[in-house]
Structure formats: C-alpha cells, structure tokens
Amino acid sequence: MSVTAQSVWDNCLEFIKDNIQPQAYKTWFEPIIAVKLTDNALSVQVPSKFFYEWLEEHYVKILKVSLTKELGETAKLVYIIKMENTYGNKQPFTEKIPSSNRSSVKSQDVDIPLNNKSPELRNPFVIPGIRNVKIESQLNPNYSFENFLEGDSNRLARSAGLAVSAKPGGTSFNPLLIFGGVGLGKTHLAHAIGVDIKDKYPEKTVLYISAEKFTQQYIDAVKKNNRNDFIHFYQIIDVLIIDDVQFFSGKTGTQDVFFHIFNHLHQNGKQVILTSDKAPVDMQDIEQRLLSRFKWGLSAELQTPDFETRVSILKNKLYRDGVEMPEDIVEYVAKNIKTNVRELEGAIISLIAQSSFNKKEITIDLARVIVEKFVKNTKREVSIDYIQKIVSDYFQMDIDTLQSKTRKRHIVQARQLAMFFAKKFTKASLASIGSQIGKRDHATVLHACKTVDNLSSTDKQFRKYVEDITKKLSV
Template structure:
C-alpha cells in the first residue's frame, strides 16, 4: 500500500499536470487543465473540481487516457480519479458539488439541472422569427450569404480572428474556441466574419441549425416574450440552436432581464457542446454594465481582436473592391486613398466608391488630383469618427511635438503627460480596447493605459494649468 504522508491533493495533481503539459499542445493545456483544482486525496483516489458538466464530458472523451497514465504514475495501478462539478444556479450562487467517476468506474450520480428547466408546453414550436398565424416552424439562419471567407481579406490586423473562425467552422462546438468572441471598432469586419463562419458551417454541416441574430433583436424578442407570457417558449427555441451567432453583444449592457435569460441559454448550449459566436465593439474587460457571471463565460473560449488594417491590407482591400466592381485604377491612386483613409474598412470602401462616382457622373478621368479632392472632402465629412491616429496628431500639435516623440520611450514629464492625455482621449472617444490603445500609442500594455487614465483624472481635479490643457484639446474633438 502506498504511503500518503508526504503527499496531498495539490502536490499529486501538480505532478500530473507537469506530465500532461509535456504531452499535449499548450493551448489545449491552458483551456482544459489550468482551470481544474485538486480538492481531496483519500486512499488511492484524487478528487478534482471542474467548472461544468460539459467540461467533465470533454475531459472524459478526449483526455481520459493521459489522465489515467498521469495518475497511475503518482498513485499506482489502483488509482482513481473522481470529479466534482461546480455549477451555478439562476442567481449565480454555487450549487452543491456533484460527484462523478470516470466512465470505467461510474457510480450513481446525484442529478441536478444545469440550466433553467424549460419545458415547451405547446407542441408547436414558438419561433420568434415567424409571423403569427403562419404554421412554419423551420428555423432560418438569418445569414447573409454575400459574407464569406472568400471575400474576407486576411491581414495582420485580423489573422487571429479569421483563423479561429475557420477552426470553429470546421468543427463547431468541438474546439476550445467556445465561445468565440470577436471584438474591435466600428467597420472593421466583425459582422462579416460572424456571417462567414455561419455560412461555412451551413455548407459543411447542412443538418446543423445555425442562427444569426443581433443582440438588439434578441432583446426585443425577449421583451415581447415577457409581455405575451411566453418566456419559457422563447428560451426553449434558443436551446434548440446548434450554432448561435449574436452580433453586438455589448447591446445587452444594463439590461438585466435579457442578460439573465441569455445566461441560461448560453449555459445550456455550452454544456451540450453547441457553438456560441459573439461580436462586440469592446473586449470583455472593457464592457460596462454586463453581469460578472456573463463576462466570465465570455472569457471561457477565445477573445480575438480585429484591429484597424495596416496600409498594405488597405491597399489589398481596395484592389478587391475594384476587382469586384470591374473598375481599373492606377496604382498610385489606390495607394493614395489607402494611405489617407485610415479609420476602418467601411469608410475605406465609401471613399473609393465616392471617387468612382465622381468620375462617372462628371465624366472625368480618375486622376491623382481628383482623388485628392474626393478624399479631402470625404475625410472632413467623417471627422465624427475620431481615430487614435487623429487623437495623437491633435495632442502632438497642441504640445508642439511630432507623434514619434509622443510615442517614444522617453520619461520626460511633459512628454509623458502628453502621451497620457492621448491615451485618455482615445479611451473617451474611440471604442478601441485598452490593449489596442496601448499598442497604437507607444506600444504599451493595457495596464499602462489604465494608469494613464487614472492619472489624467487626478490631474484634472488638482492642477488648474493641466485642466486647461485638457479643456483646450477636448474642444478640438467637439468641432
């Protein structure tokens, strides 16, 4: 019989983890093993705590062999691994543990509901997308087939998000990217990519039920269900979905009822191996008025940011638009437009279409001079979209320095404060994440941006001269 006097649950499990880490991919280890906690060691049995039923089932299906080898090395041939599944109820309180054994040594299980117990009282499916009175229960995907991976141009700014989207498309619900949260500013392609994932899944898995919906429409449907006293039918409908795509999830901010019902729908889908895809204009860490229990679930999978495309990607995007529309244009004009319209893909497309329209309606040849006139007018008209680049220029001009100096590593006080002001205004006037702001302004991290914003708030309150700097610059963004 083995001696356990010098062993405890944590040390045994840590030794198991060291073995497992050397034998599986790093991303898989982080996703499926780092969240596990060792709870208890009795005789030759190790109890571990996992976050959910779905988590437990995934380990059993994919990693039971390596778990058995690791534990046998530690506790001998008679080693047993037992699970404790930690769940949350409707108000987020911890429910009692449910003990479970591996499939080879299953014991009777104390059953509990893992999400809202919903029964569809009416045998006819209540489909919120169907006009009342029409007996059609087919769930249409609401996808736009014009959005595909073929016309979603890949660049450094979106490579991670696109690659993750392809992985999810090939194996919905079967990767560690669940949920997949795609976030970034306005007009960068989040909605396009979300549709592309759904379209690809429908092509590869026609039997799966895929649904795209905006968070705004989801909220309105929920409000209608409460008014009509069909809330359970509403939840039941969404629990039938195999792949749920929710656009602009940040729209749920401050809507506690909608957040609560989405929480239960999310739990049910995730625990049953269904795929959830979300888009947002902010990273989870920057979302305001979203319940913590929901934010924690958004972080379960992968959060992939889409950033502003660099100039090379913008050039390729323009060439793609011109090819699509059958228009030829000199290279120097394409490069000029790409270098001067930096905000987002949507406005880049708008600028090139405006140039084509000017040429066509006025029967003028597309020249560099015409391009300059059109772009100058277009950029002025979209000044309402304040970018990080524009903020850096305004702050640099005010303090009579160039943007290179603003973003430099120098610790001179007046430059540091100018840089902090740029970060402060970027957080205030753009929807960029803290990480993106830091990356654009001097290649700093999100913690530096957070510190800068707190510093500026304090200086505005305590330093009259600095308050004047702030007010002067702030007025320039209001013009």
C-alpha cells in the same frame, strides 16, 4: 439549538466560501436553496439540470467534505430541480436519476420535469399566421471569407474564424468574441463564419441575430408569457451568432436569459460567436458572470487596416465590381481614408458613380474632390497615431520620446494624456491603446486615465492641457 436544513446548509456555505473563488461562489452556490433535512439527507433546490450537472462535475468533492463535517460519514445530498413547466401542465412529470458514478456524495435524487411529448416550439422568427417550422439562418451569403481580405489588422480574428468554421464547438475558441471599432468588418466576419459552417455542415442549425433583435424578442416573449419557449428555441441552435453584444448593457433580464442559453449551448458543445465594439474588459453594465464566460474562449480584435491592406481591399472591391482604376488613384484613396473599411469602400463607390454619371475620366483631381467631400461629410474617428502626433506636437517632443520608457514627469504626463484621449476618442480596447502607445499593458492605460481625471480636477495647469488638446482633436 435544533439542527435544520438551513443551518446545515449555512455552515456548509461558510466552509465552501472560504475555499473557492468569490465569483464561483456567487455563480454556483448563492442560487442554491436548502429545502429539507431527513435522515441525514440534505435536500437542496437548484435552478436547472445544467446547474446540477455543473456542481457534480466541478464541486462534488468540496460538497462532500462540507456535508460530512456537518452530518458525518453517512451524509447524503439530494438535488431537487425546480423548473417552470414550459407547456402549461400544472404538475411537472418527474423521474429519479441514479447516483452519478463520479460522485462521492452518497445519493443524488433529482426531480426533473419531463416533457415526453414534443410540442411545437414557438419560433420567434416566424410571422404569425404563416406556418414555418424550419429555422432560417438569417445569414447574408454576400459576406464570405473570400471577400474578407487578410492583413495584420485582422489576421488573428480571421484565422480563429476559419478554425471555428472548420470545427464548430470543437475548438478552444468558444465563445469567439470579435471586437473592434465601427466599419472594421465584425459583422462581415461573423456572417462569413456562419456561411462557411452552413456550407460544410448543412445539417447544423446556424442562426445569426443582432443583440437588439434578441432583446426585443425576449421582451415580446415575456409579454406573451412564452419565456420558456424562447429559451428552449435558442437552446436547440448549433451555432449561435449574436452581433453587437454590447447592446445587452444594463438590460438585466436579457442578460439573465442569455446567461442560461449560453451555459446550455456551451455545456452541450455548441458554438457561440459574439461581436462587440469593445473588449470584455471595457464593457460597462454587463454582469460579471456573463463577462467571465465571454473570456472562456478567444477575444480577437479587428484593428484599423494598414496602407497595404487598404489597397488590397480597394483592388478586391474593384475586381468584384468589374471596374478598372489606375494604381495611383487607388493608392491616393487608400492613403487619405484610414479610419475603416466601410468608409474606404464608400469612397471608391462614390468615385465610380461620379465618373459614370458625369461621364468623366477617373483622374487624381476627381479623386481629390470626391475624397475631400467624403471625408468632410463623414464623421471622422480620430486615430491613435493622430492623437499621439497632436499630443507630442503640443508638448514639443517627438513621438519616440512620448513612447519611451523614461520616467521624466512631463513626458509621463504627455504619455498619460495620449492614452486618456485614445480611450475618449477611439473605440480601441485598453490593451490595444497600451500596445500602440509605448507597448504598455491595459492596466497602465487604466491608471493613466484615472490620473488624468484626478489631475484635471486638482491642477489648474493640467486642466488647461486637457482643454487645449481637446480643442485640437475636436476640429
């Protein structure tokens, strides 16, 4: 059988596949195409210069071993980088990159498109017909660290944000993924980091964008055949902040383009900040190669603020608005609105407005009326504490018993139901649910949810438990 570039490369891949992680193989070796075999030199095509550099940095030894096995000690590896020419020239310019010093493979001749001229880059934020080369940050200066109050529920995320803003791209928090439920301050914190970086490093290009807008820009770029300009625009950003990254779910084209942008930014020491309503482990329909990159840095959760933090948030809001309010009324509002910061501030604004428009003194009675109306008219997110109370009351046990280490069947089932409903009715991560229901890990919560699903379909009595508790939680 004749030896061809493809047969040599297939044999190399067999060896490589047995010696590295499956995900790494899929990400870094499946896209490579064998091109030709000439004088013991195997030429392979890779998608980008970044791709070539990554292989050289991380996989040069295994490439040398596999190639030497096939072609002997005189084996050479030649990389060919084929990129679409961005600016309309039919034939790309090329240059030869000398052999890397760190590489043991004998030679790397790399064909790379050169754009020696710097044509005007299309800025997807510029309105057609209006010339504006400057990239505006799209940040809201009203969102700052000063008005993002620290508490147990957000300390890790806030501290990580401060570290990133002090040294963007220079910490291990890259990317920084901030996740949590609605109204807990993800967008606020993301803006605060960006605003602080702009203050400290005016020369850096900082850009905030929602995942939805990013997706729409990408769709427009594809329609206008500007895909490469779109990628290059985002590759020049120093600090990229993408809000609600879970919006990429199921959008394979957007995920693919963001994957390449992310790789370029990360490789070049640029900072990426993401927000999401879920932890990476809970995200659905996001490619594994992207999820693995989300986990490269730090995932920091914003949880529901405790009573003391809620009081501090209200006092800070009143101070900023120049309004005085009796302590007992502030505490009443904080005790009765627990779900998130947005609802908390909304209630206090409503209270101030009612008092001002109707010229009424702010009293506990007025606060009670406003809070009751506000809570009734606001879609309530059921808390994990509330779920545990409903489930433990239903099974006539206290919460300590529900959370205990006991393996008694009826207690284990009650605990599993609490975890199941926490996942169903809240946006808390599996890890957060586990830590709040008996200090378990996310794998235990995942197992509990599967068990409840299975028992619901096979056990009539258990199905009744699920239906009864669902009704109680849906009231």
